[in-house]
Amino acid sequence: MVDxxxxxxxxxxxxxxPRGPEPARPRQRNWRRRRLNRYTGAPLVLISVNLLLFGTxxxxxxxxxxxxxxxxxxxxxxxxxxxxxxxxxLLQDEAFYSALIRTLIFTAGVVPLTIVLSLATxxxxxxxxxKGKAVARVVFFLPWLISPIIAGVIWRxxxxxxxxxxxxxxxxxxxxxxxxxxxxxxSLIVVIIAGAWANTAFNMLLFVAALKNVPTVYYEAAxxxxxxxxxxxxxxxxPAIAPTTxxxxxxxxxxxxxxxxxxxxxxxxxxxxxxxxxxxYIYTKGFERAQIGYASAASFVLMLILMIVAIVQLVMNRRxxx
Amino acid sequence: xAATTTTPRFSALRRKRPNAPGELxxxxxxxxxxxxxxxxxxxPVLWFLLSSxxxxxxxxxxxxxxxxxxxxxxxxxxxWTSFDVGTYFVNTMIVAVSATxxxxxxxxxxxxxxxxxxxxxxxxxxxxxxxxxxxxxEVLLSPLFVVVRDLGLYNNLAAVxxxxxxxxxxxFMFRQFFLTVPSDLLEAARIDGSGExxxxxxxxxxxxxxxxxxxxxxxxxxxxxxxxxxxxxxxDPNKFTIQIGVSSIVGAQNVNWSVLLGASVLSMIPLVAxxxxxxRYVMNADINAGLKD
Numbered sequence: 001m002v003d004x005x006x007x008x009x010x011x012x013x014x015x016x017x018p019r020g021p022e023p024a025r026p027r028q029r030n031w032r033r034r035r036l037n038r039y040t041g042a043p044l045v046l047i048s049v050n051l052l053l054f055g056t057x058x059x060x061x062x063x064x065x066x067x068x069x070x071x072x073x074x075x076x077x078x079x080x081x082x083x084x085x086x087x088x089x090l091l092q093d094e095a096f097y098s099a100l101i102r103t104l105i106f107t108a109g110v111v112p113l114t115i116v117l118s119l120a121t122x123x124x125x126x127x128x129x130x131k132g133k134a135v136a137r138v139v140f141f142l143p144w145l146i147s148p149i150i151a152g153v154i155w156r157x158x159x160x161x162x163x164x165x166x167x168x169x170x171x172x173x174x175x176x177x178x179x180x181x182x183x184x185x186x187s188l189i190v191v192i193i194a195g196a197w198a199n200t201a202f203n204m205l206l207f208v209a210a211l212k213n214v215p216t217v218y219y220e221a222a223x224x225x226x227x228x229x230x231x232x233x234x235x236x237x238x239p240a241i242a243p244t245t246x247x248x249x250x251x252x253x254x255x256x257x258x259x260x261x262x263x264x265x266x267x268x269x270x271x272x273x274x275x276x277x278x279x280x281y282i283y284t285k286g287f288e289r290a291q292i293g294y295a296s297a298a299s300f301v302l303m304l305i306l307m308i309v310a311i312v313q314l315v316m317n318r319r320x321x322x
Numbered sequence: 323x324a325a326t327t328t329t330p331r332f333s334a335l336r337r338k339r340p341n342a343p344g345e346l347x348x349x350x351x352x353x354x355x356x357x358x359x360x361x362x363x364x365x366p367v368l369w370f371l372l373s374s375x376x377x378x379x380x381x382x383x384x385x386x387x388x389x390x391x392x393x394x395x396x397x398x399x400x401x402w403t404s405f406d407v408g409t410y411f412v413n414t415m416i417v418a419v420s421a422t423x424x425x426x427x428x429x430x431x432x433x434x435x436x437x438x439x440x441x442x443x444x445x446x447x448x449x450x451x452x453x454x455x456x457x458x459x460e461v462l463l464s465p466l467f468v469v470v471r472d473l474g475l476y477n478n479l480a481a482v483x484x485x486x487x488x489x490x491x492x493x494f495m496f497r498q499f500f501l502t503v504p505s506d507l508l509e510a511a512r513i514d515g516s517g518e519x520x521x522x523x524x525x526x527x528x529x530x531x532x533x534x535x536x537x538x539x540x541x542x543x544x545x546x547x548x549x550x551x552x553x554x555x556x557x558d559p560n561k562f563t564i565q566i567g568v569s570s571i572v573g574a575q576n577v578n579w580s581v582l583l584g585a586s587v588l589s590m591i592p593l594v595a596x597x598x599x600x601x602r603y604v605m606n607a608d609i610n611a612g613l614k615d
Contacts, residue, residue: 042518043444046435049428051447053488056473057466058454065465075468121359129352136356137605139364145593146367147547149565150586153572154370157583163382165369172385197363205605229348258460261549261565265572279460279550286464287554295464303461310456 069296079293086297095273096298099281100305106192106277107256113196114203114252115245121200122207123233144201152265155194156181184274187267191275195262199255203248210244211237242320250313254306278302374398374583381579397584401571407585409560410567413479415592417552417563418545421483425541426534428487433496434522438508448497455490459551467554481555482563486545492537499533500526535603539596546593564589 069086073079090096121140124130143151159166159180167177180186218236227235238245260279263269269276276284282302286295373381374397376390401407436448459466466485475481503526511521549565556562562570568589571582597604 039439039518040441042522043435043439043441045519046431046522047444047447050432050451050488050493053428053485054447054450054454057469057485057488058457058462061462061465061469062457064468065462068465068468117359120355124352124356124359127352129349130356131349131353132357136360139360141597141605142367143363145543145597146590147549147565149547149549149569150590153568153582153586154366156572157370157373157579158366163579165386168384168386197366200363254458258458260460261569264549264569268573279463282460282463283550283554287467292464292468299461299463299465303457306458306461307456 065296065299068293069300071293072291073293073296074290075292082293086294087301089294090297090301095276096281098273099276099278102188102275103257103259103277106188106195106259107253109188109192110195110199110256111249111252113192114199115249117196118200118203118248119207119245122204122211123237125204125208126211140204141201143198146198148198148259148261149265151194151198152262155190155197156266159190181267182271184271187271188275191263191266194266195256195259198262199252203252206244206248207241210241214240246313246317250310253309253313257302257306257309370583371587374587378580381583395584397580398588399584401581401585401588405567405571405581405585406559406562407564407567407588410562410564411588411592413561414546414563414565417479417482418542421486421545422538422541424483424487425489425492426537429489429492429537430496430527430530430534431522433493433498434500434526436493436497437500437503438505451488451490451493454488459485463550463554470555476555477557477561479556479561482545482548482552485551486548489541489544492541495533495537496530499530503529532603535600539600539604542596543593 068079070081070083071079072082072086121136125133125137125140130136146154158164161167161177161179161181164180167180171177178186180190214237218240219232222232222236258279259277260283263275263277263280267275269280278298279302282295282298285291285298372388372390375393375395376387377392377394377396380387380391432451435444436451470476470481470485475484507525508521511525512518516524547565548563549569552563553566553569556566559570568582568585571578571585
């Protein structure tokens with residue numbers, strides 16, 4: 001991406017620079033044209049499959065999806081045009097708002113927890129101070145191998161109301177058992193913990209790669225100046241890994257907004273529909289009620305939200321850099 | 323590779339001042355925090371594994387026991403026989419293996435083209451691939467379903483495989499790798515009269531072996547753990563993948579925990595095995611390559 005964006009930005013500047021007769025240019029242009037003409041078949045063959053898949057599974061559904069969102073299509077038969085009716089109904093649906101708010105609360109809870117934990121585990125795996133990294137690395141990475149469905153089962157088992165280990169410990173310590181399943185907020189907290197546990201591994205990998213690339217000379221220089229560990233971490237490490245942090249935060253937010261599988265086995269969006277998130281809302285409308293048109297409209301609202309998140313992050317990142 | 327170059331430098335730095343004040347307590351506290359986190363991350367899985375070999379009666383009898391009093395594999399055998407876990411396994415294996423092979427082949431070819439050819443339409447396609455990350459499967463769920471159904475793939479394992487073959491992460495992993503391969507190599511092959519495609523297959527592809535293995539485990543994990551899309555396109559219980567199968571055990575009104583624990587543990591085995599085989603390709607992967615761009 002970088003090298004595809006930069007040349008056009010720089011091109012006019014080189015044009016402004018006054019130059020004498022330029023014998024190099026036409027030759028280069030000729031040479032380029034020859035190259036272009038010569039290699040058309042090979043790149044076309046190489047990208048052909050992806051091109052075909054891109055057309056079939058992205059462009060086509062994106063266009064039809066946008067069209068469906070203005071119809072009351074049910075998956076079979078005709079698709080009567082209803083204009084903005086789907087969007088109007090969506091904006092008046094309380095279930096949609098509650099799903100949206102629940103999604104935002106979940107994201108607000110799980111993202112900071114995931115970032116802190118993955119950065120902490122990554123630092124501990126890179127720093128020379130810790131012993132037993134080989135074992136720790138495998139344990140920290142284990143949740144990546146476990147699917148969200150199974151992770152949901154694992155945490156449901158741990159937080160079971162009448163049989164869970166956590167409630168057992170609470171009772172043993174003299175407390176009374178907490179309704180981890182039947183209280184909507186407690187239930188969401190369990191999903192947030194489970195989500196952070198499950199998402200740490202991959203983000204940790206990204207952070208480890210970034211931490212290893214911080215030049216050690218910076219730390220050596222800081223040590224000579226008498227900087228403490230915390231100062232080094234704040235002044236050297238954090239700025240150095242900022243690009244990775246940006247990616248990790250963005251990816252984690254986008255993924256949390258799309259979470260469904262973890263909820264499916266942990267509480268199935270319950271109790272009742274209290275913890276239904278956006279994707280579950282879309283799935284229920286689209287496939288259990290067969291309202292393809294309505295679900296498409298909801299999908300496009302979700303996409304809009306995801307894009308706003310991405311753009312806001314990009315703008316904030318730009319501002320911080322400049 | 324970064325590890326092997328930086329760690330010695332780190333330790334050399336430390337060795338210079340072995341008795342620096344606070345060094346020992348720092349070591350102690352850092353290790354203590356790390357091991358605390360190891361317990362936090364490992365415990366849920368350990369508890370789960372231990373519970374899965376307890377007999378059904380012992381699962382719920384207070385006081386809970388940490389280690390099972392008698393070890394039984396009844397949950398496993400019951401899951402395998404009465405819940406068709408075997409069928410789910412075969413289905414998921416077909417999906418994961420074929421999707422992984424196709425993904426690697428297609429991503430390698432496309433990534434190579436994006437890295438080594440300068441045609442304007444190749445560059446435009448780079449942007450297109452990047453744009454797919456903005457339209458994840460969850461967003462296109464219903465229209466994508468209609469497309470797949472109109473192609474006649476509904477209720478067919480191919481419906482899970484084919485749309486998953488195109489992936490921005492995989493394509494960009496290969497693109498970033500081939501950008502680091504000097505173009506001189508390509509020019510040399512051209513001068514020697516090697517065709518473009520045979521250069522790719524005979525010279526470039528073998529070079530990218532580490533990327534292939536990294537993408538292999540990634541792709542296998544994506545497909546093995548995938549839930550929502552298979553749930554949407556598969557309707558026949560004989561075609562279910564393992565994740566749908568396990569979630570259907572949970573869906574029942576009264577959860578049969580003994581079977582659920584067994585089935586869950588079984589479903590994790592293949593991925594853990596593959597991870598242990600290909601561990602270094604995951605842990606050392608410079609996965610920034612694909613994402614940072």
